[in-house]
Amino acid sequence: MRTPLVLLTWLCLWEEAKGMLRTTGGLSGETWSQMRADGGPVTLRRSKRGWMWNQFFLLEEYTGNDDQYVGKLHSDKDREDGKVKYVLTGEGAGTIFVINENSGDLHATRRLDREEKASYTLSAKAVDKATGRDLEGPSTFTIKIHDINDNEPKFTRDPYIAAVQEMADVGTFVVQVTATDADDAMYGNSAKVVYSILQGQPYFSIDPETGIIRTALPNMKRENREHYQVVIQAKDMMGQLGGLTGTTSVNITLLDVNNNPPRFTHGVYHFSVPELAEVGSELGVVKATDADTGKNAEMNYRITDEQDTFQITTNPATQEGVLILKKPLDYERRASYTLRLQVENVYLDPRFQMSGDSATVKVSVEDVNEPPVFKRPVYMMEVKEDAQIGTIIGAVSAVDPDTNRKPVRYMIDWHTDMDHVFNIHPNNGSLFISRSLDREEKAWHNISVQAAEYNGLIGHVPVYIKVLDVNDNAPTFDVEYEAFICEDAKVGQTIQTVSASDADQPVRGHRFFFRLASESFEKSNFSVRDNKGDLQQRITRRRS
Numbered sequence: 001m002r003t004p005l006v007l008l009t010w011l012c013l014w015e016e017a018k019g020m021l022r023t024t025g026g027l028s029g030e031t032w033s034q035m036r037a038d039g040g041p042v043t044l045r046r047s048k049r050g051w052m053w054n055q056f057f058l059l060e061e062y063t064g065n066d067d068q069y070v071g072k073l074h075s076d077k078d079r080e081d082g083k084v085k086y087v088l089t090g091e092g093a094g095t096i097f098v099i100n101e102n103s104g105d106l107h108a109t110r111r112l113d114r115e116e117k118a119s120y121t122l123s124a125k126a127v128d129k130a131t132g133r134d135l136e137g138p139s140t141f142t143i144k145i146h147d148i149n150d151n152e153p154k155f156t157r158d159p160y161i162a163a164v165q166e167m168a169d170v171g172t173f174v175v176q177v178t179a180t181d182a183d184d185a186m187y188g189n190s191a192k193v194v195y196s197i198l199q200g201q202p203y204f205s206i207d208p209e210t211g212i213i214r215t216a217l218p219n220m221k222r223e224n225r226e227h228y229q230v231v232i233q234a235k236d237m238m239g240q241l242g243g244l245t246g247t248t249s250v251n252i253t254l255l256d257v258n259n260n261p262p263r264f265t266h267g268v269y270h271f272s273v274p275e276l277a278e279v280g281s282e283l284g285v286v287k288a289t290d291a292d293t294g295k296n297a298e299m300n301y302r303i304t305d306e307q308d309t310f311q312i313t314t315n316p317a318t319q320e321g322v323l324i325l326k327k328p329l330d331y332e333r334r335a336s337y338t339l340r341l342q343v344e345n346v347y348l349d350p351r352f353q354m355s356g357d358s359a360t361v362k363v364s365v366e367d368v369n370e371p372p373v374f375k376r377p378v379y380m381m382e383v384k385e386d387a388q389i390g391t392i393i394g395a396v397s398a399v400d401p402d403t404n405r406k407p408v409r410y411m412i413d414w415h416t417d418m419d420h421v422f423n424i425h426p427n428n429g430s431l432f433i434s435r436s437l438d439r440e441e442k443a444w445h446n447i448s449v450q451a452a453e454y455n456g457l458i459g460h461v462p463v464y465i466k467v468l469d470v471n472d473n474a475p476t477f478d479v480e481y482e483a484f485i486c487e488d489a490k491v492g493q494t495i496q497t498v499s500a501s502d503a504d505q506p507v508r509g510h511r512f513f514f515r516l517a518s519e520s521f522e523k524s525n526f527s528v529r530d531n532k533g534d535l536q537q538r539i540t541r542r543r544s
Contacts, residue, residue: 175250196232204228269360274365281324310363385468
């Protein structure tokens with residue numbers, strides 16, 4: 001029967017050694033024999049049957065100058081006479097781990113890091129030096145690197161970026177931070193992290209176990225302070241003395257809520273506008289400020305009176321109120337206006353009861369030197385075509401709309417009366433004829449009359465003159481007539497129909513009367529008969 005290989009290790013503490021063995025199950029059916037008083041290697045003896053180690057423990061980050069002792073391999077067949085050689089194979093054999101082939105002492109040749117590699121699996125056997133025959137077959141065992149607290153906690157981010165609404169209730173969740181520790185979480189407290197705030201109190205608090213940051217101060221206003229930098233520490237060893245620490249920053253921004261109403265920058269605004277300003281023109285801007293930002297600072301302006309004359313809109317880029325003229329102004333009728341403005345937020349937060357602000361706007365209308373204005377927009381006049389030169393056909397009238405009421409002079413725009421048919425009295429605006437009229441030549445005259453101030457401003461008005469017809473044209477036959485008749489024509493037979501026209505224009509049409517010339521009437525063989533019309537007559541045979 002083969003005798004199993006016995007593995008020995010250097011143990012620091014008796015209780016720790018027993019605990020390791022119980023945990024790893026490294027001892028099977030064995031008993032402890034003794035422990036040297038000087039702390040030397042412990043020899044394990046079997047009482048009834050074979051047993052062996054299956055694990056070694058080695059502290060990481062060894063700082064000594066010599067190779068680190070791991071343990072001792074020993075076979076029952078080794079009589080310590082130098083005939084047995086121990087051979088090591090597996091992970092790191094010959095490089096990281098070496099064995100004294102004569103004594104079986106196992107050493108680590110360099111400093112090990114558990115976080116780099118936590119365990120190594122190796123095999124060992126005992127060989128007869130003389131014959132090379134295996135005295136003990138390969139036995140596999142594990143060297144576990146025992147963790148020490150050599151890694152500080154590291155946060156998953158640095159910095160963290162977070163935001164929370166201003167005026168949030170105490171205890172409102174902000175963000176959760178997380179730190180990890182590369183040490184062994186299954187051994188001791190090296191990887192057990194506790195969180196605390198180094199900077200950021202009394203505004204924020206943190207749960208020491210979960211890393212959740214919450215608000216700790218009531219009624220924090222963005223308008224007072226918008227940005228906070230909170231420094232968080234993570235400490236291992238459950239925060240105990242000697243634990244390693246890591247830190248991170250958390251940049252927290254207070255988000256705006258609509259808890260501020262808009263306020264006008266002035267109680268009274270003054271604007272001046274010329275009376276000739278066009279409808280739709282901007283008269284000026286008013287400004288209200290809001291301590292909030294974004295859509296919480298968007299506002300509406302409105303006019304509570306004089307809404308027919310003015311209106312106000314909001315410039316979306318600047319949030320200014322733009323005052324706009326809605327209807328024409330007239331300095332002579334009204335020289336000033338007083339408006340009442342109201343401003344309110346567009347988006348209201350039901351949690352805050354806020355009212356808008358009001359202001360007064362005083363608008364002064366500036367007088368402008370305006371051209372004369374005619375009392376009528378257009379003049380219609382009539383004159384008979386046989387009126388004498390110099391006959392007054394009507395008059396126009398214009399006044400200076402300005403308060404000083406400057407006198408005006410009248411004239412005809414000669415571009416509209418190239419033939420100078422009419423003239424006007426410069427002082428009173430009376431129109432009279434300066435040339436003879438002929439309705440049949442031109443029935444309407446459309447002219448423009450000007451009214452000018454002495455400073456040169458001119459007003460215009462159209463004047464339409466209708467020439468009335470008089471009976472000043474004799475009828476004329478339409479053509480030269482030539483008639484033929486047979487010698488056997490009957491009495492009363494129609495020989496020719498004649499017609500006439502008149503250049504005049506009577507109200508109800510013309511009525512013509514035809515007759516034969518008196519000197520030929522008695523001797524004539526023909527007569528003229530009415531054709532029951534105004535323009536035509538029949539010439540008939542009177543006798544044989």
